[in-house]
Amino acid sequence: MTKPLLNIALLQMNIHIGEPDRNFEHLLSKMEQAMQGSVKPDVLMFPEMWNTGYALDRIHDIADRQGERTKSVISEFCRKHNVNVIAGSIADLDNGAVKNTIYMFDREGKLTADYSKIHLFRLMDEEKFLASGDRPGHFTLDGVQAGAMICYDIRFPELSRRLALEGANILFVPAEWPHPRLHHWRTLLMARAIENQMYVVSCNRVGTSGTTEFFGHSMIIDPWGEIIAEGGEGEEIVRGTADLSLTDEVRGRIPVFEDRRPQLY
Numbered sequence: 001m002t003k004p005l006l007n008i009a010l011l012q013m014n015i016h017i018g019e020p021d022r023n024f025e026h027l028l029s030k031m032e033q034a035m036q037g038s039v040k041p042d043v044l045m046f047p048e049m050w051n052t053g054y055a056l057d058r059i060h061d062i063a064d065r066q067g068e069r070t071k072s073v074i075s076e077f078c079r080k081h082n083v084n085v086i087a088g089s090i091a092d093l094d095n096g097a098v099k100n101t102i103y104m105f106d107r108e109g110k111l112t113a114d115y116s117k118i119h120l121f122r123l124m125d126e127e128k129f130l131a132s133g134d135r136p137g138h139f140t141l142d143g144v145q146a147g148a149m150i151c152y153d154i155r156f157p158e159l160s161r162r163l164a165l166e167g168a169n170i171l172f173v174p175a176e177w178p179h180p181r182l183h184h185w186r187t188l189l190m191a192r193a194i195e196n197q198m199y200v201v202s203c204n205r206v207g208t209s210g211t212t213e214f215f216g217h218s219m220i221i222d223p224w225g226e227i228i229a230e231g232g233e234g235e236e237i238v239r240g241t242a243d244l245s246l247t248d249e250v251r252g253r254i255p256v257f258e259d260r261r262p263q264l265y
C-alpha cells in the first residue's frame with residue numbers, strides 16, 4: 001500500500017459548558033472555516049467532549065443519545081465536503097450510561113469506528129459520572145491504519161504501544177487538558193510519538209471553565225518526535241501535513257520494534 005500524505009486540520013476551539021446547541025453551532029462554523037484554507041484538509045479533528053464540556057452534574061440530560069445528533073450533522077458535512085472527520089469526543093448516552101466517545105467518519109459520511117475513553121480522569125471527577133470504554137481505538141483513514149486515545153489515556157504508554165504493535169501508523173488524541181500541566185501534555189505527546197515511531201496528532205480545547213484554564217497547544221508530531229505544527233492558547237485551526245512514509249523510514253533507522261524483548265518485561 002502506498003502511504004499517502006494526509007492534510008490535517010485541528011479545530012482548537014472554546015467549549016460552552018452545558019450548552020450543546022451553542023457548541024454544535026460553533027463547531028459547524030469552525031468546520032466550514034477549516035475547509036476554506038488554500039490546502040484542503042483530508043481529515044478534521046475536534047477537542048474532547050466538545051458538545052457539553054465537563055457539565056458532569058447534568059451530563060445524563062444533555063449527552064447526545066447514541067450520538068445520533070453528532071452522527072447526522074457530521075455525516076452530512078463529510079459527504080458535502082468529501083472529508084474524513086474524527087468527531088471529538090462527545091458525551092454520548094449509550095444504554096443508560098454516559099461515555100466519552102469518539103466517532104470516526106469517512107469521506108462518504110459513513111461511520112467507520114468509535115472509541116470510548118478507557119482511563120477516566122479522577123481529578124475532573126469523570127469516574128463518578130461516566131462509564132469507561134472496554135476496547136482499544138483502531139480505525140482506518142484513507143487506507144492508513146490509525147489509533148485513537150482520549151486525553152488522560154496518553155499517560156498510559158501500554159495503550160499506545162498496543163495500538164502501534166497492532167498496526168497503527170498515526171495516533172489521534174482529542175483532549176481537554178488544562179494548566180498547569182502544559183509541560184506534561186507536550187512531553188507525553190512527544191514521548192508517545194518517539195517511542196512508537198508514529199505520528200501523534202492532538203486537539204486540545206481553549207477557554208475557561210470555572211477556574212480551570214485550557215491552554216490549546218494542539219500538536220502534530222512526526223515519528224522522529226519533531227513538532228510540525230503547534231497551536232497557541234487561543235482559538236485557531238492548526239494545520240499540517242503528515243507524510244506517512246516517514247513511519248517506515250524512522251522504524252528502519254532505529255529498529256525499536258525488532259529490538260523489543262517482551263519476554264523480559
Ligand SMILES: NC(=O)CCC(=O)C(=O)O
Nearest residue numbers: 121151152176177178181
Ligand atoms: N480530560 C482529561 O482527561 C484531562 C487529563 C489531564 O489533564 C491530565 O493531566 O492527565
